[in-house]
Amino acid sequence: MKNTKDNACPMQKNEGELLLSYCAGSLAAERVAEVERHVGVCPECRSWVEGQQTVWQALEAWEVEPVSADFEAALFARIAREEKAAGWQRWREAWRRLLPGGLDWRVAAPAGAIALLLVVGLAVENPFRREQAEAMVKLEAREIEKAERALEDLEMLRQLEPLEEETRL
């Protein structure tokens, strides 16, 4: 790799990639010695390599800050929120599939109101009916009790009748 007209240096041949790989330390071992020999005799490439090594060292000096301790917790919280939202979305999608025309609120709202009224109506109606039935049972029991007492009175009068006749005689 001589710097001659026939066999120009990597820079002249626009092969800076070779020198860049050399500076980055990613050049194949068998080519390193070749580049080093060339850089030793070519001032232009030597200058390029020195400049690139300066950049490399400067970038290596750029340290980074430590990652926040709560980074992962915050990410998992975001994922949990997304999963929850996705759950609701799936639920809505399921309803949309059930209602082919989609969930039209102009229809759904009155239907919901009617359903609510029915539920409330049944809840209110049932105790009333139960109370009525209980009152009827109590009333019937009282009537039976009255009839039994009347029968007992009649029986007692029937037993008293022969005694009255004996007294008259």
Next chain:
Amino acid sequence: MAVATFEHDAELMLRVREGDAQSFALLLAKHRGPVIHFLYRMIQNQAVAEELAQEVFLRVYRSRASYEPTAKFTTWLFRIASHVALNHIRDGKQERNQESLDQATDEGLGRQVASSAPTVEQRMLREVRLAEIRRTIELLPAKQRAAVLMHKYQEMGYAQIAVALECSESAVKSLLFRAYETLRAKLAHMAGRG
């Protein structure tokens, strides 16, 4: 080794696709550092970098169902990270970050001056030097900056960077050469300063 890592990461991601949350936690633990550091160097604001990194990993998680190991996992991951970073810069949020960078640098210098010990001058010089490096990187066009950061810190090859930046390999070479040319010109005075 690289092949083993490739297979391992892809395998973990395939497990995530099957609903294994533990595999996602493993991938996160392994790659969160490089992703956050890449975003930090792109945006130069730690809080914003972490916020964007959350977005990156959220996108990874969202894409689990459609994930196919057609490329190296890190290439796919940095494709998402580059996309998020470039979008953030494109949306014009960079100026605000620069203000905070200036503020952080000033505060940093203030702290150095206030501290005791004979290393004050050295520390100040180091801070000034780092601020200059950061500023020089930040002045690069966003795509050149992303290419340099992936090349230098993630040790990604041209083909990987091309996939991450959604361009051809020759375009990546062009981006890198122009970027390094600018950096060599602007940082040349740092030669021999350790």
